[in-house]
Amino acid sequence: MKRYNIFNNIHKGLRACLYDCANAVQQSDFNDPAQAALVMGKLSELIEMFGKHATTEDEFILPIVMEYEPSVVTVFHDEHRKDEEISFRLRYLIHRFSGCREDGDRETAWEELAIAFIEFMVFNLNHMAKEEDILNRILWRYYPDEQLHQHTKKIVAAQEPRMIALTSRWMIRGLNNSEILSWYRSVKNHASDTAFQEMMALAEAELGRERWSQLQMHLCDGAMVA
Ligand SMILES: [Fe+2]
Numbered sequence: 001m002k003r004y005n006i007f008n009n010i011h012k013g014l015r016a017c018l019y020d021c022a023n024a025v026q027q028s029d030f031n032d033p034a035q036a037a038l039v040m041g042k043l044s045e046l047i048e049m050f051g052k053h054a055t056t057e058d059e060f061i062l063p064i065v066m067e068y069e070p071s072v073v074t075v076f077h078d079e080h081r082k083d084e085e086i087s088f089r090l091r092y093l094i095h096r097f098s099g100c101r102e103d104g105d106r107e108t109a110w111e112e113l114a115i116a117f118i119e120f121m122v123f124n125l126n127h128m129a130k131e132e133d134i135l136n137r138i139l140w141r142y143y144p145d146e147q148l149h150q151h152t153k154k155i156v157a158a159q160e161p162r163m164i165a166l167t168s169r170w171m172i173r174g175l176n177n178s179e180i181l182s183w184y185r186s187v188k189n190h191a192s193d194t195a196f197q198e199m200m201a202l203a204e205a206e207l208g209r210e211r212w213s214q215l216q217m218h219l220c221d222g223a224m225v226a
Contacts, residue, residue, distance in 0.1 A: 001023030003113065003136070004145040005130050005136060005143060005146050005150050006139065006151065007128065007131055007136070007153060008060070008132075008135070009054060009129075009171050009175060009177070009179065009183060010077060010167060010171065010177050011128045011131075011132065011176055012171060012179070013167050013170035013171035013172075013173070013174045014049060014050060014124070014128065014167075014170065015054060015125070015128070015174060016170050016171075016173045016175075017042075017045070017046050017049060017094045017170045017173075017174075018046065018124065018172075019037075020042065020120050020124070021042050021046050021117065021121075022117070022118075023120060024038070024042050024115070025039060025043075025113075025114050025117050026038045028108040030097075030107065031103065031106065032203055034130075036097070036110075040094050040097065040098060043090065043094055043117065044091075044094060045090055045166065047087050047090060049163075049166060049167060049170070050083070050124060051084070051087060052163055054080045054083055054084070056155060056158075056159070057076075057080070057131075058077070058080060059158075060154065060155050060158070061135065061139075062076060062077065062149065064139070064143070064151070065135060065138050065139065065179075067142075068141075068142050069138050069139060069153045072135070072138060076131070076135070076187060079127050079130075082123070083123060083124065083127065086116070086119055086120050086123055087120065089116055089118060090113070090120050093109065093112055093116050093217075094113065095115040096108060096109050096112075096113075097109040097113055111156035124181060153190070168199065168202060169202060169206065171183070172202060172203060172206045172207065173206060175177060177211060177214060178214070180203070180207075180211075180215060181218050181219070184196075184199060184200075184215065184217070184219055186205070187199050188219060200216075201217075203215055
């Protein structure tokens, strides 16, 4: 039986944001102030999302692993610390680039920033894959899916509305149709009507016409939503 992957939706959203940033870094002209500002904004948002996500894992995921596999938790706490160092350096380089006035300085700062971004991306892609392999195997051994679904609800309830809006936008960009449908069915069945309507507006804005009409069709089918 396929087990519930507690990381799936958020990790797909974070990867979608990473890939978008990767393309923006390699396509943008660092001498064009508007393009450079757009990239710096994207990177700042990315770093914030990854930082908040690591904090959420420290508060909600690692404690339930700790009960059974404390040594594994130590390894992931260390990875989160390393991630913080890499993020700190990337943030510093964004700040440095933004302060450059000469073309030559800007070019050097951009090159260093591009290298630091790749380090951030590679580290986090590996880190998330490790979590989905090692942590999921532990969670699946000790917790039934129903309990993991309840845990997801607790995690969502603890998030700030601004962060929910931001991560939802990236998740809808990163998930496939059946993942979006099951997420939206859960919102429809458990959240307020206002929250559900906001999510529908987000889907309409983000999905292409065909995917949007498929989602609407499935969600409006009462038998499938119940
Ligand atoms: Fe993590």
